[in-house]
Amino acid sequence: MDIFGTDRMRAAVLTAWTASPARFREDANAEEDFALGGYRDRLIVELAQNAADAALRGGVPGVLRLRLDGDVLTAANTGAPLDAIGVEGLSTLRVSGKRDEAGAAGRFGVGFAAVVSVTDEPAICSRDSGAVRWSREETAALVASVPALAGQLSDRDGHVPLLRLPYAAEPMEVPEGFDTVVRLPLRDKAATEAVRGMLAEAGPALLLGLPALGAIEIVADDNVRTITAEGWRLVADSGEFTAEQVAELFSDRPTEERARPYWSVRWAVRLGDDGEPRALPSGVPAVVHAPTPSDEALDLPALLIASFPMATDRRHVAKGPLTDFLVAKAADSYVELLRGLPRRPRLLDLVPALMGKGELDARIREAVLRRLPGTPLLPALSAPAPAVETASFADSAVYEPDAEWQSEQPVAEKGSDGWLVRGREAAVLSGSADLLAAVAGFVPGLLPAGWPARHPAMSTLGVRRVELSDVVDGLSGEAVEGRDATWWHSLYDVLPHDDPESLGALPVPLADGRLVRGPRGTLILTGAALHLEALGLRIVHPDAAHPLLLRLGAAEATPRTVLEDTLTRTAISESLDSADSDPVARAVLSLVDAAALAPGEAPWLAELALRGADGELYAAGELLLPGGALAGILEEGPLAAQDLVDTYGARVLTAVGVLDGFAMVHDADVLLDPDECEHDLDGEAEWLDHVHDLLPDLDVPPVVAEFTAVRDLELVADWSAALALLTRPPLRGALHPLRVEGVEVPSYTAWWLARHPVLDGRSPRELRLPGADPLLQGLFADAPSGFDPGALSMLGVRTTLSDLLASHGGPEELLELMADDAVEVDRAQLRALWIALAGVEPARVAPPARVRAVLDGEIVVAAADDAVVVEAPDLLQLVSARPLVLASYDLAESLSELLDLPLAGELVTGEVTSSGARREVPPQVRSLLPTAPTSYVEHERLLVDGVECAWRFTDGTIHCTGVDGLARGLAWAAGQWTDRLAVAALLRDPAAVPLLLAEADLA
DSSP states (O other), X not given: OOTTOHHHHHHHHHHHHHHOHHHHHHHHHHHHHHHHTTTTTOHHXXXXXXXXXXXXXXXXXXXXXXXXXXXXXXXXXXXXXOOXXXXXXHTSSSOOTTTTOTTOSOOSSOGXXXXXXXXXXXXXXXXXXXXXXXXXXXXXXXXXXXXXXXXXXXXTTTXXXXXXXXXXXXXXXXXTTOXXXXXXXXXXXXXXXXXXXXXXXXXXXXXXXXXXEEEEEEEETTEEEEEOOTTEEEEEEEEEOOHXXXXXXXXXXXXXXXXXXXXXXXXEEEBOTTSOBOOOOTTSOSEEESSSEEEEEOOSSSEEEEOOOBOTTSSSBOOSHHHHHHHHHHHHHHHHXXXXXXXXXXXXXXXXXXXXXXXXXXXXXXXXXXXGGGSOOEEESSOOOHHHHTOOSTTTSSSOOOHHHHHTSOSEEEETTEEEEOGGGOEEOOSOHHHXXXXXXXXXXXXXXXXXTTOHHHHHHTOEEOOHHHHHHHSOGGGTTTOOHHHHHHHHHHSOTTOTTTTTTOEEXXXXXXXXXXXXXXXXXXXXXXXXXXXXXXXXXXXXXXXXXXXXXXXXXXXXXXXXXXXXXXXXXXXXXXXXXXXXXXXXXXXXXXXXXXXXXSGGGGGSEEEBTTSOEEEGGGOBOTTOTTTTTBSSOOBBOHHHHHHHHHHHHHHTTOBSSOOEEEEEEEEOOTTOOOXXXXXXXXXXXXXXXXXXXXXXXXXXXXXXXXXXXXXXXXXXXXXXXXXXTTGGGGGSOEEETTEEEOOHHHXXXXXXXXXXXXXXXXXXXXXXXXXXXXXXXXXXXXXXXHHHXXXXXXXXXXXXXXXXXXXXXXXXXXXXXXXXXXXXXHHHHHHHHTTSOGGGOOOOSEEEEEETTEEEEEETTTOEEOOOGGGHHHHTTSOEEOSOXXXXXXXXXHHTOOBHHHHOOOOBOSOEEEEEOOHHHHTTOTTSOSEEEEESSOEETTEEOSEEEETTEXXXXXXHHHHHHHXXXXXXXXXXXXXXXXXXXXXXXXXXXXXXXXX
């Protein structure tokens, strides 16, 4: 039964095609364009849209069931049944029957063309009105039967406009609970897979864009899925255009659109279980819906469904005044969307960034960003500052604010949950909720805890980012006036303890009522109370004392830390010049007592002004303890007042520097610079010069890591008692040598003692260890007994000749002693001394003016100008009238250079001026002297340089007279000088040869 007049519609279309085959081509091309172009993947969307419009017309809740059974897709929906107008709309292009329906999704009359992309036999049946179908095969047969169209059909490879020729159909089964069913036998496997994919991609965005549709049921491969729009926050706005608006906004739109003077905008954002916004689900395309998905990207975590005018491809929004109008309305609604969401940090994720993904996205963002900074959107713990309430947003917003919008918005709103402020009036500070609550009164418009200070949206909204240091700077003046110490303690509780740089200027209330900037330099008292007013200390109020202050530089005011405080040290250093130093002394002595300081532990305490026994003021380090160890050792010095001893005891007084024993200097990393004497020690500069003499040349003065010295040595009167103290620990440590730049040098204390008469009226350098090196006998007196050798050695007492020569200035000192007429040395000792001196580098010695020498067999002290160093025994006969420096002949040149004295060979020519006869050396001598010459020249009277001599060896020839002369010449020439007496005996008694050889073998 042809309920919908399908025969009439077919006849009319065929007549029109026959009359104008171009009309056939136009319809075929248009359907093909929509099926393969703008609507190629919109099948599910268009079915849902038609279902929504049916529910809207029927006034019933919209439900759509999509079922894929094998290669057949059915779409059952509730709502108004199919009627003749609907069939006509489905069978035409761009002629919608819904143009006067407010709220209808279908408005172009082409959506059903989407079925052509997957089927050749679509059919629709309503429960109460009948069914209609379309058939590509039957339509092709009809077209082929018309001669005027047959050629067109062949030119198009049999393609016909499928939906233009409807056919009456037998009623189909409509599922229970539904009113209409669409049946689509799918064309092939590719179409089936395409439909399966479109069903899988269907999501809640369909329902959000089609409010008349409440649910979509999808049944595919025995799997059932129901799509709803639950869990979304929606904000909608709509209206009807006035005639004037239609004329203005629709001037560039088609006539059919002007017949629908309605507009609508809807924003949707997905909510989590906590009611806060979440990102769009993966199945929801991030595009503008108009109301179904377009290709206009919208990179926001919200879904926009609006009645934007579409271009002819039905995928992009058309430009023009209508789009401009809807962009503004979309921005208004987006702001309302945000205002309706929970005032929590996730709200910032919905603030648009600057860059969009397309022109429309960018325009919507710009419109929103012209409104948001002027909207009371952010929760604040405190009201905005009055000075800011009238401020313009032009300098904080990304875009120039929308003046009309801003004028309609309050600066701030006060509700039951607190303040809502605009971005410009808001401030954000990173920190805990307790911290923000504590400082909210100092930061107008402060956001609650949890709002991320560095979120990009903060800058977009113009929110001021406040640093903790800014808050600390604001804690001043009237803002904190009247705050008691307990309030400050509670503030310290909530401040972050890991940001000392920001809290460096934190105010601190003091016990005396002052409020000072910065904990550094303040003290927190612990333990027993002490009367410290005279020291001018900054003591923290006990009710404000907090561990945070200690982390920020405050010191726990134990007696020791109070003593080390800068103000205390200043009070001590200035006490001698103070008009009333006694209170300072009492405060410091009580602190030293409580801190149990040991003597020397705080050497700067020696500057404390104390009363002496004579009533005068002295630095503590200048006073002697009455009855103390030094009282009888040092020369006359001031004694501490007895009442100080009675009140505080010897331990406290010695701890501040009053002398009960020698005062010590302890220092670290000391620069050994003679121009920088820092310790006020007697002869310190001379000691430093001495140290530099011992070191190699350096570009900069060296540094010694640890420096220890004994003070006031120049004041000692009783050296016997003083040395008893100095040679025992702990003072003995000051005697140990220092190692500087790899060189061992004497300590200051040892150097000073070595140069002063501290041992029985003699300096240690004038003495030797009893029983030490016998070569020092007669040169140095024996040191007194009663001291251990190690101590005497460190004091400078001489130990061995080699140590003396190795010491700085030792060789010169030895030469001076040897030239002293009062010193007695024997000949063997003298020879040993010259031998030892021969090993000294000449550069270490200045040539002496007098030398110890031998003259006519006697040891004498002679002028150096007269002395001569003898390098060969045959020259002795020529220089016997001069003082002789005698040692091993092989050391003669070294001694000559060291002493700057001439060698004997430099003073005489040694020329033989007499004549003699050559003789053969007796054979028996050759066995004893195998390297000796085999002949010699015998002189009756040997003259050398005109002087009668016993022998001379020159130019390889022995000249001699007599047996003794021959024996000496042979022994010297053979290099066996020690055998000269044996050779003489051999020459006198040849029979003694066997015995002499045996004796030689024993040598």
